[in-house]
Amino acid sequence: MTDDLLGRHRAVLPDWLALYYDEPLEITHGEGRHVWDAQGNRYLDFFGGILTTMTAHALPEVTKAVTEQAGRIIHSSTLYLNRPMVDLAERIAKLSGIPDARVFFTTSGTEANDTALLLATTYRRSNTLLAMRNSYHGRSFSAVGVTGNRGWSPTSLSPLQTLYVHGGVRTRGPFAHLDDYDFVAACVDDLKDLLGHTRPPAALIAEPIQGVGGFTSPPDGLYAAFREVLHERGVLWISDEVQTGWGRTGEHFWGWQAHARSGPPDMLTFAKGIGNGMSIGGVVARAEIMNCLDANSISTFGGTQITMAAGLANLTYLLEHDLQGNARRVGGLLIERLRAAAAHVPAVREVRGRGLMIGIELTKPGTDEADPAAASAVLEAARAGGLLIGKGGGHDTSALRIAPPLSLNVAEAEEGAAILEDALRSIQ
CATH class of the missing domain: 3.90.1150.10 (Aspartate Aminotransferase, domain 1)
Incomplete structure (x- = not known):
């Protein structure tokens, strides 16, 4: 430079x-x-x-798809039918593991998490959220409000009431000395105690592997154990797959699958890798959650034709190879x-x-x-x-x-x- x-x-x-x-x-x-x-x-x-x-x-496959799409039409907004967006949504819905899934496209992981928080708080009629210590969920006002990493949280002001839970970092904190079984049990007990002192929150948002936090993670099964406690109280589980999705962890296609005892999350968010550099993010949720909004909405640049063409070509290459x-x-x-x-x-x-x-x-x-x-x-x-x-x-x-x-x-x-x-x- x-x-x-x-x-x-x-x-x-x-x-x-x-x-x-x-x-x-x-x-x-x-x-x-x-x-x-x-x-x-x-x-x-x-x-x-x-x-x-x-x-x-x-x-080459992504470059070709982007070039060909740019020669037809780059953008029309979500106010018109969009074949590449529907094609990619169908594939992601099937891959997500979430039953009766609906997909909403955004332009980034921040915006995807922001949308998931909007859906969860609206569906549950609560602005209280659970998040993990050492977490990062984006740059927007609401995403910063559920970020548990001081270095990436520039303000304490937030539209949300966030309670931070133990467990995202295996080798630090008050439970680090325990073996995996006792670590999970201690984190679950802490969660139960926390829930006993507050009104039921809307959701837990958690990265299966914390990205900005330094690629830390809990023992496998922690979020499944959390899910069982949360499900009894109607609390949703949002899996932030912005960094862990699409097979990066090798063992699983999604990070949540390391915690799959209780089934898929209620929502997952994605971004980053699916576009291979193009701006794609999104949310996958059960239909009853995705459809809970009672006002109009659009996504001007979410799901635009040129990014969807890139995503389709990239996902095809990823799976075929x-x-x-x-x-x-x-x-x-x-x-x-x-x-x-x-x-x-x-x-x-x-x-x-x-x-x-x-x-x-x-x-x-x-x-x-x-x-x-x-x-x-x-x-x-x-x-x-x-x-x-x-x-x-x-x-x-x-x-x-x-x-x-x-x-x-x-x-x-x-x-x-x-x-x-x-x-x-x-x-x-």
Whole structure:
């Protein structure tokens, strides 16, 4: 990036619009699992535009679908019948696992979660919500109001009354010392106690794996146990699948399926990867919930023809090439390779994750104290080695986030792991 572009950025865009790197990077083009910057440097991309370039950069099937659709019509709004929107909605409804499902398209995960909160509070006639500590659900006023991560919550004002529940982080907090069975039992008891002190809330919104929170997750089955308690009280379960959906975890197509004992959620939200870079988000809900609104509504840019064409082509490619299976196989190799490398780095507290959704938490050696400076140093060193990764975490952004496109191959996984190992060793 030239100094001129950086200066122009700072002059016209908000100060709080974060940029990675001491010398910010301008990405000009990409192909497969690689991107190039304005100086011609090539990088292996292990962050995919914040988990959004899900299949590959410049995927020919998606590029072709977008080009052909752009030559016909780009947009008409939801006031007219829209064949690509209906086609994609039918496929997502079937894949969701939710019975009698209806799909509403938005332009982002934030807007999807905002819609889910509107539906839940209207359906239940309550503005009280349950959310997880260390969670992130978006940037809008209502989504910030259910975000349990101080670093991404710029205001305490909210239209919602939010109560935060234990369980999203397995290795921190008052129950961290327990085994998985007792951890789940303690979190359920805490939830029951909380519900005994408040009027029944509208819903629990939860990420099966917390994205911005540093790819943390509870033991499998926690949300199923929560669901049984909530169902007795008529409280809805919203699964935020903005980062976990579409097979990224390898073991499951949706993150909620790791907690499937009590069946699918009442609603799920999605975004990011389905568009492979195009702006698609949405909500899937049972018909009685989706149809509870008694006023007119539209989505001007949600479900527009060009994004739906991209989504259809991307989803078809994902399923036909079994990218969920690839995430399981290659992701399994990558996480074991990173665990082996991290064993020799005292600053690494934990390597965690599933499939191609891996977090590395850094602390000051010998302590549980977060070390955001170390995370920034590794981010810089990885870039210098030709690898792009992300950051996150609820403890001062001290976790590295690794989420390559799902078409990552073994050789690229080995290459990225080697660069990351060198970057980790460089902070010792």
